[in-house]
Each structure stands twice: as structure tokens, then as C-alpha cells.
Amino acid sequence: MSQELSAQLLDEIIGAHQNSPSAVIAILQDIQERYHYIPKAAFAPLAHRVGVSEASIYSVVTFYENFSLEPKGRFIFKVCDGTACHVRKSTPILERLRKELSLASDEVTTADLNFTVETVSCLGACGLAPVLTVNDKVYPAMTPSKVSTLLAELKEELSHETN
Amino acid sequence: MTKGVMTIDGVTVEIGEERNVLELIRKTGVELPTFCYHSELSIYGGCRMCIVEDDRGGLIPSCSEEPRDGLVIKTNTQRLRRYRRNILELLLANHCRDCTVCGRSGACRLQDLARSFNIANIRFINTALNPKTDLSSKCVSKDLNKCILCGDCVRVCNEIQQVGAIDFANRGSKMRVSTSFDAPISESSCVGCGQCAAVCPTGAIIVKNDISDVWRELDKKDTLVTVQVAPAVRVALGQAFGLADGENSMGLIVAALRRLGFDRVFDTATAADLTVREESREFAQSLLSLRSMPLFTSCCPAWINFVEKHYPQLTPHVSTCRSPMQMFASVIGEEYKNCGQRHVHVAVMPCTAKKFEAAREEFKTNGEPNVHYVLTTQELIQMIQQAGVIWEDLEAEGVDTPFSVLSGAGVIFGVTGGVTEAVLRELADDRSSTGLKKIAFVGVRGQEGLKEAKVTVGGRELAIAVVSGLGNARNLIKELLKGSRKYDFVEVMACPGGCVCGAGQPVASLPHRAARGQGLYAADRLSSVKRSEENPLMAILYNGVLKDRAHELLHVHYPGHEAGSSI
Structure with a gap:
């Protein structure tokens, strides 16, 4: 935003x-x-x-990696790619997200400034692997299909916001 | 009470006022290699070349270690030599190694150390990002392929000059020296003082070089090339040819310039006399009105840039006098405008910011710059070497007419406090030679960054400040704006020590700076005319070329200067 x-x-x-x-x-x-x-x-x-x-x-x-000079999206995905999440297949989740948002290889934020996708090295919730957060809300034990559903929900939420 | 003793390479040394082990080691006659250590800058401890080994095999970076009683160290062991070689090899791995075409070749610390450590082979691959050279500034250029991240430039810009144009950006392997948002230097808050280039141990930041353009002009048959030489050049240039720092070699410089093909050679000190006259008049006039701010001098182009970029609200308080270089250029331009040939004017300056000043719109006549090219002292040294002129065979010569007379007051412009002293000589009530001596000891001489003096002129006591180094200037301005200090006149020179320590000069250590200043005072003592107004040329100029045109030719209105605000 x-x-x-x-x-x-x-x-x-x-x-x-x-x-x-x-x-x-x-x-x-x-x-x-x-x-x-x-x-x-x-x-x-x-x-x-x-x-x-x-x-x-x-x-x-x-x-500091945490500071950004680029505008970020309304929803910020932080996909954990720490060791535990990585071995429990975080990469396909990340790939699904980037694909569904049509992000080019050097892009992290969608052109409409609705979504940003970043990776983090560890969220400190390895028991919930693979894990991601959206605007600091934690989503545990993710899969590519769960992330598609989540994305659809967020898009739905956005359409209400703009109306 | 002594602070104890240390044992360095088996030699017992008493600890004095040294701020670190490195300086104590120097006392034993050993100069350890360093990139990031400068006695005037804060301690960074980044390059690790100055590591030493203690008696338990511990490694200590000597620049960031305080001397302490009982410490036993070795400075040159097999292990230390290996580590130093490794550091050099790693630095060279990502370094552009085209030494022969580098502007710093022969004066590069990395090159020197690579040679003395006999680095014959680099085992690591070059993973540098190959960034483009920043050529945007008229004064300096920045090539990050040659940067070793010692941070000397960053610290001199932030600590000594307090300009803050550059800092480190990013981190790890992507770290680099950068302006804010990586803007071109010309668009940053850089003022062109060039101190970054003066401290850079490699060719990463170098002063722009205009030699080839000047050679081209000298080769042209139908072109009259005149040149002026600033006061500070004469006490530093000789250093490159074996003279002691501070020794006045003006006569030899004039001879060398003629050998290089310059048609007329003049001394900027002559024009400094014009500056003194104009500035004294402006100062006297400013005293008649109530002013909230002092009158600031205007000779230093980096200072002008600093005001424009950092304190634009002070512009109306800066003297409208052109710098001596520009005053002279106006007068010389008038003299030769009908000479029947194309006239090109060159100035030899101790300064990098003068290159910017020469290109300013304010100093152009009919679209042509009044000063076509500015050469630094270093560039003139290079030209003398290129031409193969044998310095030892030169015989001193005098400058050309009609501008051959100058006063001692004009010569001391090159050292901090000189402009003020020259103006005071002009204004002082006491016209005797004891009066002159009194002015010399009023407190304007010396290498301190801020000097204050009180003088009585016409029954009124005037408060004067002399500042060198832009960091000192910024501190003073802050106090002036707060109202905690008040002055009538403030002289500012951007480089610590004044023009003699300009970034266009051969690099000088602290004691050498003082020697250069002394060299100019010695030249002043030898001059028969001490006051600018007593220079007989002044009357000729004011009744001739400057008649009714003094304001037009000798003053300037920078954006923010109210037109006609003075004189």
C-alpha cells in the first residue's frame, strides 16, 4: 500500500x-x-x-534487509525458507505464489501494489513447517493448494476493500 | 607519572601521548602498512594490514589498540607477513588491475604494497560487479572497480568536511561507497573540495584531468594561451622535483610554463590585490549597516558550493567579490580581447573545486568561460614530466607584463588566515611597519581550524573568525544561527589549512602543511609592497580597464545574492 x-x-x-x-x-x-x-x-x-x-x-x-525502498503490497507474504521449512517443501509454495501473482524473476511486488512475496530465513516456528506469514498473521503447515486458496480469499477481501 | 613501557620487536619503548599502538610502533622506527588509518580521522580498523602479534600468539590490529604497560608485541613475523600478503591478494582479487592506465599509478598505496610484498599471482577469481565510473562531477571521478572499502573518503567527507555526500551503501559483497540513492556525484550534496581524492589510497576517487585539452590549445598556432598561477602552487609543486615542502619555486614554475608553450604567465597574487581592495571596501560598507550575520569571504569555490547546497539562506551574507582567479580572468580577458588571436586562459590552482567554478555560467563572457581550463598543481607536475623538462636545469624567471607587480598581501591568500590578514592591512589605522607586525600576531596565523581575533578599526572593535575545513565552518554556522557567537567578518577556506593543503596539491602530512604556510609568509616578507593598495598596478587598473566597470568585472551575483546588495 x-x-x-x-x-x-x-x-x-x-x-x-x-x-x-x-x-x-x-x-x-x-x-x-x-x-x-x-x-x-x-x-x-x-x-x-x-x-x-x-x-x-x-x-x-x-x-538492513528489513528496510525497503520499494513500495510494498497491501498483503506481504513472508515465506519461510529456513532449513526446516525448506526440507518440508517450501519451494513449491513459493513457486505457486509467484506464478499465480505473475511475478517476474526480479519482482517481489505486483504492479497493482496488492501483493508482495518475500522469503525469510527462519520465522522461528519450525514445528509448523512449512510456514508463511501474511501481514504478520501466521499460516502453518502450508501446501501449494492451501496457498492458492489463501490467495483467492485475500483477493476476495481486496475486492470488498475497494468497493 | 609515566604510562609504562611496551616491548616492540625486542625494543623497550616508553608510552607517551600516542593514541594507539600503531603510533607507538612508529616511534621505534617502523612504519606498518595501512590503508584505513589516518591520524586525523576516526579509527576504523578495517584493512587489518597493521596487525601485530603479541607474546601469546594473539593478533592485534595495532591502529585500534591502546598502548598499555607490559604489552610485548612483534610487528614482522612469518605469520604476519603471510596474513598481510593474503589481505593484499584478496583486495587485488576484485580490483581493476589496469595499473598502467590508472590516474593514480605511481602514487597508489595498493600498488606500492603489492610491489613491496612481491605479489606475483592472484589465486582468487574476480567477482566484481563492474560498476560504471561516475564522471558526472567536474572535480572528481569515482571508479568503484578500484575501491578497497577502506572508508577514508567516507570519513573525511563526514568527519573533517561534514559534507556528508557519501557513505557506505549495502553490505557484504555488495557494499560500496555511494551517494544517497546512488545519485551521480554532481547531483549529490558534494561540494567538490576533493579531500576524498586526497585521502583515497588507490585510484577509486581521482581528480579530473584536463591536461590533454590544454596540450591541444598549446599546439594551436593561432591561439594565445595565457596562464595564471595561484599563490599556494609555488610552495608545493617543487616537492615533486626534490625541493623541500614550503620552498618557494615560483620563478622555476614560470620558467617551466614558458617551456611548455604558454605565451604569457601571470601570478594570481596580483589579482588577490584586487580582491583585497574590493573585499575591504565591501566589508567597510557592511559595517555601516546593522547586520545579523557576518560578511563571509568568497574566494573559495567549495565554500560557495557548500553555502549553496547546505545553507542557501546564508548566500546574501557572502561577499559578492569574485575569487582572485575569476577577477584576474576578467581583467586578462579584457586585456587580450582584441589581440587578434583566439585567446585561451588557463589557471594553475591547488584546488579541485576551481574546475567547477571555471565552468559556472556566472563566469562566462558571450558563452565562453573566462577561465577555459583549470589545472591542479598535480596536473602541472605531470605536464612538466610529460614534456621532459629537466627541473634542475631551469632558471628562475619573472612573470609577464602588464600584470607583473604584486604585494605580499596577495601571496598569503594561499594559507588560512591570509585573506583576513590582507584585508586588515588594508583597513588598519596604523600604517607603520609595527602596525603590520601587530596584525600578523593578532591571531589569524596558524594551522588551527578556527581562529578568532579582535581588531580595532576606526575606533570600533571588530570580531573576526578564520575557519578552515568545512566541518569547522558548519560548526561555526550552527553557532551563528543559534546566536551564541557573533562576528563581523568570517574567512572560510574549505580545505583544512587553506589552499596550500588543497586537494589539487601533492598530498601533505601535518608538518608539511605548516611548512607550506611558512613558505608563503616568507615570500610576503621578501616582497617590497606589503599592502594591496600600495601595489602601483592597482591605480593603473582602476583608472584603466576597471574604470566604471569594477562592479561588472570583479563582482558576481550567485542565485540568492540580491543584485546590487553591496558596493
């Missing part, structure tokens, strides 16, 4: 951390929580307010 960056909201987030340069990561996390990514337009005001260069903020954002 991508939205226009609100200067007021950004001000509030930075203000909540007392404009502190040592809180850059926390501020970025708050921005990402709100927008699901770090909008480029946030860099200049953030750099100015906390007194850290834009290049240094870019350095932080690109260092």
Missing part, C-alpha cells in the same frame, strides 16, 4: 524520537510501519531534522 508521504505524519514520527540521530533506525521503522516502505521523499526532511546526512541514512536503509 503506497500513499503520499504526509509531512505532518513524518514530523510527528521524528518528534516522537526527539529528533535524535541515535534514533534513526527507530524512526525508519516507524515510517516503514506506516507506509510499508521508506519513501524517497522522507530522506531530505529526516536528514535535516536529525542532523544526519542523506547518504548516511541511505547507508542504514540499504544495510
Whole structure:
């Protein structure tokens, strides 16, 4: 879900951390929580307010895998590909998802910004393998057909949202 | 009370004020190889070349280890040599190894160390991503195929200059030095000071080279090529030909330039006298009105860029005086505009940002730049070497008429505090030679990053600050904006130490910087004219080419400058 960056909201987030340069990561996390990514337009005001260069903020954002500079979808799939999930066949689940969403090999987000598909190295729920999360809700013991059903449900939900 | 002793390679050394083991090792006469250690920058401990072995076989990076009593270390063992070779081999694995066509060849620390460690064969395959060279900036170019990620450029840009144009992006094997969003350098917050290129141990960031264009102009038969040489060049260029740092070789430089084919050779110090006159007048006028901000000097192009990109609200407080290079270019352009030939003007500068200044729209006449090419001191050294001019055989020569007279005040422009001292000589009530001495000791001389002075002019006490290094400038601006400091006049030079330590100069360590400054003060002592206004050429110029045109030819209005705000 991508939205226009609100200067007021950004001000509030930075203000909540007392404009502190040592809180850059926390501020970025708050921005990402709100927008699901770090909008480029946030860099200049953030750099100015906390007194850290834009290049240094870019350095932080690109260092951590968790921060994204690309807009993310309304639903974010995190498919676990840790050892336990991998041996219990997480790859076909991932392939099914990417195929049904028609994602090209270098794409993670659908063009309509509805879905993002990422892999994570371990969700810490190996007993539920293969596991995935959608916007932090956990779906255990997945199979390719279960993921197709889940996707259909989410698409249904989206059609209600837009109406 | 002593801090104890350490044993280094069997030699007992007393611990003094050294901030790390590496510096203590230097005291025993051993220079360990390093890429990422610079005494003025924070300690990074990234390159691992300076590792030493303690008596239990432990490995310590000596740059990030504090000296402590009883520590016993060895700096040169079979194991350490092997590790250092491995590091070099790994660095070279992903490194562009086309040394012969690299701008840093012969002055590259990686090349030097690879040679001294006798690296004959690289066992690892090159997995570099082969990024494109960033040629967008007029001042420096960045080729990441030659970057060893020592971070020297990042730290000098962030710590010393506080420009913050570059930092590391990504991590692991994808890590690289990058501007925000990997923008071209010209579109980033870079101001072109070139200090990154000065500290880069390899050819990853190098100063743009315009030599071939200048040779082409010199070869043309129907072209008159004039050249001006900045004050700071004369105390650094000779270093490349065996002279001591700080030794004034202006006469030999003039001779060399004539051998290279330049038709007329001038000294930028002459134009510095014009700058002093104009700037003094502007300063005196600014004192008549109530100002919230001091008058900032305008000689340094990287400082101008810094104001425009980082503090645009200060632009109206920056002097409208053109830099001496540009004032001279205007006057020389007028002199030769009807010479019957195409006129090309070249400037030899200690500076990388001057290359940008020369290309600015503000300094063009009928679409032609007033200064066609800026060569750095390093480039002139290269030209002298290319042409095979034997330095030792040169005999000192004088500059050409009609601009052959200059004052000592113009020469000291090249060192931090020089512009201020020259302006004070102009304004001071006391016109005696003791008055001159008083000005010299008022507190504007020396290598400190921020110097303050109080002087009384016309019964009024003036507060003056002299800053070198953009980090120091930023700190001062913050205080000015807060209102916790107040000055009438602030001189800013972007490079720590002033132009003598510009990024276009041969690299100088701290003691050498001071020697270069001393070299300029010595030239000033030898000059018979001390004050710019006493330069007889000034009257000729002001009654001639500058008559009714001083403002047009000697001042500039950058975006944000109110037209006609001064003089």
C-alpha cells in the first residue's frame, strides 16, 4: 500500500524520537510501519531534522534487509525458507505464489501494489513447517493448494476493500 | 607519572601521548602498512594490514589498540607477513588491475604494497560487479572497480568536511561507497573540495584531468594561451622535483610554463590585490549597516558550493567579490580581447573545486568561460614530466607584463588566515611597519581550524573568525544561527589549512602543511609592497580597464545574492 508521504505524519514520527540521530533506525521503522516502505521523499526532511546526512541514512536503509525502498503490497507474504521449512517443501509454495501473482524473476511486488512475496530465513516456528506469514498473521503447515486458496480469499477481501 | 613501557620487536619503548599502538610502533622506527588509518580521522580498523602479534600468539590490529604497560608485541613475523600478503591478494582479487592506465599509478598505496610484498599471482577469481565510473562531477571521478572499502573518503567527507555526500551503501559483497540513492556525484550534496581524492589510497576517487585539452590549445598556432598561477602552487609543486615542502619555486614554475608553450604567465597574487581592495571596501560598507550575520569571504569555490547546497539562506551574507582567479580572468580577458588571436586562459590552482567554478555560467563572457581550463598543481607536475623538462636545469624567471607587480598581501591568500590578514592591512589605522607586525600576531596565523581575533578599526572593535575545513565552518554556522557567537567578518577556506593543503596539491602530512604556510609568509616578507593598495598596478587598473566597470568585472551575483546588495 503506497500513499503520499504526509509531512505532518513524518514530523510527528521524528518528534516522537526527539529528533535524535541515535534514533534513526527507530524512526525508519516507524515510517516503514506506516507506509510499508521508506519513501524517497522522507530522506531530505529526516536528514535535516536529525542532523544526519542523506547518504548516511541511505547507508542504514540499504544495510538492513528489513528496510525497503520499494513500495510494498497491501498483503506481504513472508515465506519461510529456513532449513526446516525448506526440507518440508517450501519451494513449491513459493513457486505457486509467484506464478499465480505473475511475478517476474526480479519482482517481489505486483504492479497493482496488492501483493508482495518475500522469503525469510527462519520465522522461528519450525514445528509448523512449512510456514508463511501474511501481514504478520501466521499460516502453518502450508501446501501449494492451501496457498492458492489463501490467495483467492485475500483477493476476495481486496475486492470488498475497494468497493 | 609515566604510562609504562611496551616491548616492540625486542625494543623497550616508553608510552607517551600516542593514541594507539600503531603510533607507538612508529616511534621505534617502523612504519606498518595501512590503508584505513589516518591520524586525523576516526579509527576504523578495517584493512587489518597493521596487525601485530603479541607474546601469546594473539593478533592485534595495532591502529585500534591502546598502548598499555607490559604489552610485548612483534610487528614482522612469518605469520604476519603471510596474513598481510593474503589481505593484499584478496583486495587485488576484485580490483581493476589496469595499473598502467590508472590516474593514480605511481602514487597508489595498493600498488606500492603489492610491489613491496612481491605479489606475483592472484589465486582468487574476480567477482566484481563492474560498476560504471561516475564522471558526472567536474572535480572528481569515482571508479568503484578500484575501491578497497577502506572508508577514508567516507570519513573525511563526514568527519573533517561534514559534507556528508557519501557513505557506505549495502553490505557484504555488495557494499560500496555511494551517494544517497546512488545519485551521480554532481547531483549529490558534494561540494567538490576533493579531500576524498586526497585521502583515497588507490585510484577509486581521482581528480579530473584536463591536461590533454590544454596540450591541444598549446599546439594551436593561432591561439594565445595565457596562464595564471595561484599563490599556494609555488610552495608545493617543487616537492615533486626534490625541493623541500614550503620552498618557494615560483620563478622555476614560470620558467617551466614558458617551456611548455604558454605565451604569457601571470601570478594570481596580483589579482588577490584586487580582491583585497574590493573585499575591504565591501566589508567597510557592511559595517555601516546593522547586520545579523557576518560578511563571509568568497574566494573559495567549495565554500560557495557548500553555502549553496547546505545553507542557501546564508548566500546574501557572502561577499559578492569574485575569487582572485575569476577577477584576474576578467581583467586578462579584457586585456587580450582584441589581440587578434583566439585567446585561451588557463589557471594553475591547488584546488579541485576551481574546475567547477571555471565552468559556472556566472563566469562566462558571450558563452565562453573566462577561465577555459583549470589545472591542479598535480596536473602541472605531470605536464612538466610529460614534456621532459629537466627541473634542475631551469632558471628562475619573472612573470609577464602588464600584470607583473604584486604585494605580499596577495601571496598569503594561499594559507588560512591570509585573506583576513590582507584585508586588515588594508583597513588598519596604523600604517607603520609595527602596525603590520601587530596584525600578523593578532591571531589569524596558524594551522588551527578556527581562529578568532579582535581588531580595532576606526575606533570600533571588530570580531573576526578564520575557519578552515568545512566541518569547522558548519560548526561555526550552527553557532551563528543559534546566536551564541557573533562576528563581523568570517574567512572560510574549505580545505583544512587553506589552499596550500588543497586537494589539487601533492598530498601533505601535518608538518608539511605548516611548512607550506611558512613558505608563503616568507615570500610576503621578501616582497617590497606589503599592502594591496600600495601595489602601483592597482591605480593603473582602476583608472584603466576597471574604470566604471569594477562592479561588472570583479563582482558576481550567485542565485540568492540580491543584485546590487553591496558596493
